[in-house]
Amino acid sequence: MTEVDPTETSRAWSALTAHRDARADVTLRELFAGDDDRGERLALAVGDLWVDISKQPVTDDTLGLLADLADERGMPGFMERMMAGEPVNSTEGRAALHTALRAPHGTTIQVDGTDVVHGVHDTLGRMADLVDRLRSGRLLGATGRPVSALVSLGIGGSYLGPAMATGALAHQAHPDLDVRFASNLDGADITAALRGLDPTTTLVLICSKTFTTAETMVAAESARAWLADGVGTDVSAHLAAATTASGRAAAFGIDPALTFSVPDWVGGRFSLPSAVGLGLMASIGPDAFGDLLAGMRAIDEHLAATPVSSNGPMLLGLLDVWHRSFLGASSLAVVPYSSQLGLFPAYLQQLMMESLGKRVLMDGSAVTGDTGAVVWGAPGTDGQHAFFQLLHQGTEPVPCDLIGVARPVADPRQAHHDGLIANLFAQAEALAFGLTTDEAATTGVPPDLLAHRTFPGNRPTTVILAPELSPSVLGQLVALYEHRTVAAAAVWGINPFDQWGVELGKSLARRITDELVDGSGPLAHDTSTNSLIRRYRRLRGRSGE
Ligand code: F6P
Numbered sequence: 001m002t003e004v005d006p007t008e009t010s011r012a013w014s015a016l017t018a019h020r021d022a023r024a025d026v027t028l029r030e031l032f033a034g035d036d037d038r039g040e041r042l043a044l045a046v047g048d049l050w051v052d053i054s055k056q057p058v059t060d061d062t063l064g065l066l067a068d069l070a071d072e073r074g075m076p077g078f079m080e081r082m083m084a085g086e087p088v089n090s091t092e093g094r095a096a097l098h099t100a101l102r103a104p105h106g107t108t109i110q111v112d113g114t115d116v117v118h119g120v121h122d123t124l125g126r127m128a129d130l131v132d133r134l135r136s137g138r139l140l141g142a143t144g145r146p147v148s149a150l151v152s153l154g155i156g157g158s159y160l161g162p163a164m165a166t167g168a169l170a171h172q173a174h175p176d177l178d179v180r181f182a183s184n185l186d187g188a189d190i191t192a193a194l195r196g197l198d199p200t201t202t203l204v205l206i207c208s209k210t211f212t213t214a215e216t217m218v219a220a221e222s223a224r225a226w227l228a229d230g231v232g233t234d235v236s237a238h239l240a241a242a243t244t245a246s247g248r249a250a251a252f253g254i255d256p257a258l259t260f261s262v263p264d265w266v267g268g269r270f271s272l273p274s275a276v277g278l279g280l281m282a283s284i285g286p287d288a289f290g291d292l293l294a295g296m297r298a299i300d301e302h303l304a305a306t307p308v309s310s311n312g313p314m315l316l317g318l319l320d321v322w323h324r325s326f327l328g329a330s331s332l333a334v335v336p337y338s339s340q341l342g343l344f345p346a347y348l349q350q351l352m353m354e355s356l357g358k359r360v361l362m363d364g365s366a367v368t369g370d371t372g373a374v375v376w377g378a379p380g381t382d383g384q385h386a387f388f389q390l391l392h393q394g395t396e397p398v399p400c401d402l403i404g405v406a407r408p409v410a411d412p413r414q415a416h417h418d419g420l421i422a423n424l425f426a427q428a429e430a431l432a433f434g435l436t437t438d439e440a441a442t443t444g445v446p447p448d449l450l451a452h453r454t455f456p457g458n459r460p461t462t463v464i465l466a467p468e469l470s471p472s473v474l475g476q477l478v479a480l481y482e483h484r485t486v487a488a489a490a491v492w493g494i495n496p497f498d499q500w501g502v503e504l505g506k507s508l509a510r511r512i513t514d515e516l517v518d519g520s521g522p523l524a525h526d527t528s529t530n531s532l533i534r535r536y537r538r539l540r541g542r543s544g545e
Pocket residue numbers: 155156157158207208209210211212213216268269354499502
């Protein structure tokens with residue numbers, strides 16, 4: 001990947017800027033009016049997903065120019081090098097090989113001269129063995145009782161993927177196995193997660209690549225104490241780990257037989273298909289987990305084999321660049337019309353904002369334009385009754401991804417699903433085409449309300465329609481967003497695989513934690529922070545210490 005800011009040097013960038021300026025006033029109404037098959041032509045099948053970008057502010061020319069930009073920036077080559085195991089994570093000096101986690105048995109991908117696929121399948125086999133015993137009641141706790149609950153502890157990438165996917169596939173959950181997650185440092189979170197469970201029948205899975213993350217370690221210690229209260233001092237039958245740091249897990253008291261390796265070439269936010277997904281595998285079973293991996297692999301293959309002009313993840317990444325760098329959009333809303341995909345926007349926040357929230361290029365020089373947008377969202381139709389007002393009539397167009405699933409996971413009385421999907425399609429149509437003042441007048445709107453009841457339209461959406469919420473489709477959706485994110489980063493020339501931005505706050509929190517507990521030393525923060533620390537100490541009755 002070139003390390004030069006494209007806004008300064010790129011011919012394709014300049015061509016896109018000129019193209020944007022020339023078509024600045026063209027509306028989606030006009031684009032559709034002059035183009036009878038736009039709705040079909042500007043949509044593509046990506047695996048089982050139908051990805052409709054026709055309501056995006058683009059023409060065939062725009063897409064051609066964006067493909068030129070991708071080529072000029074070496075984006076396809078970067079994706080290729082990533083999948084080949086090259087050290088594309090330059091600031092941490094390692095590969096970013098999440099695609100190897102779903103590579104088929106028998107393929108070879110080398111990192112530093114060693115094949116990694118064999119190890120991946122070894123771990124998957126060990127995970128499946130544990131999960132089979134768990135799901136069949138053959139995994140016994142310290143007192144000889146079968147384990148019937150799994151509590152997965154972890155945060156960020158060690159939580160969002162498996163929690164999101166376990167929720168998404170709740171209709172496939174084992175009926176007699178209680179799988180729960182806790183992530184927040186707030187003690188209320190783990191307290192809620194353990195509530196009603198019996199330590200003698202519970203397995204606590206500690207997911208942490210580093211096994212040093214403060215939130216997870218505090219929760220792990222609380223869980224270990226809770227287990228010890230129930231089963232006595234030897235809690236090793238009730239603790240498992242998914243980690244890169246097997247030594248630290250062993251020091252914590254976790255049996256190597258219950259420790260599952262997360263390779264260091266997997267980024268946390270890309271780690272769902274690794275051992276971090278053990279909670280998900282426990283819930284849906286090894287076969288369904290295998291289907292999830294197969295779905296991801298289908299998109300990996302699409303990514304590798306499809307030219308930019310019809311490559312789903314690459315086009316979506318290029319559209320993100322188009323919106324952010326050329327049209328000035330500052331956020332992306334993601335609205336899944338599926339309550340079981342409720343955590344998907346939060347999952348994408350980490351994936352996209354940790355990956356794209358960068359202000360320097362690969363070589364450390366400052367970017368001159370904008371990079372990652374704010375990602376946010378909530379399930380439809382709830383979002384329609386909360387933030388869609390701003391999407392329709394606010395002053396800033398917000399690009400939206402609207403995600404729908406054709407076949408329902410549940411539809412009591414057959415009264416829900418058609419209405420749900422009708423809302424998705426209706427929102428995309430209303431956002432794109434709006435309602436002119438004249439049209440509003442013909443519907444009988446009184447003149448004094450016409451301005452209020454006019455919809456400007458021209459608000460961009462991508463509609464993603466999936467046939468069903470199966471493990472394979474979910475895997476496809478996740479991989480689509482993973483590759484889209486990396487594709488955008490490659491065009492911008494930033495490193496999507498590091499997250500140094502979280503470190504400063506972490507180290508300050510460590511220092512302040514000590515100061516909140518022990519007030520004997522002087523406080524050397526700014527006056528606001530010093531004052532907040534003192535006020536907190538008073539509220540906790542510690543001021544006299
Ligand atoms: O938030 C920073 C981060 O490093 C994420 O990238 C990561 O997913 C999360 O913390 C958890 O890290 P670990 O798996 O090492 O506990």
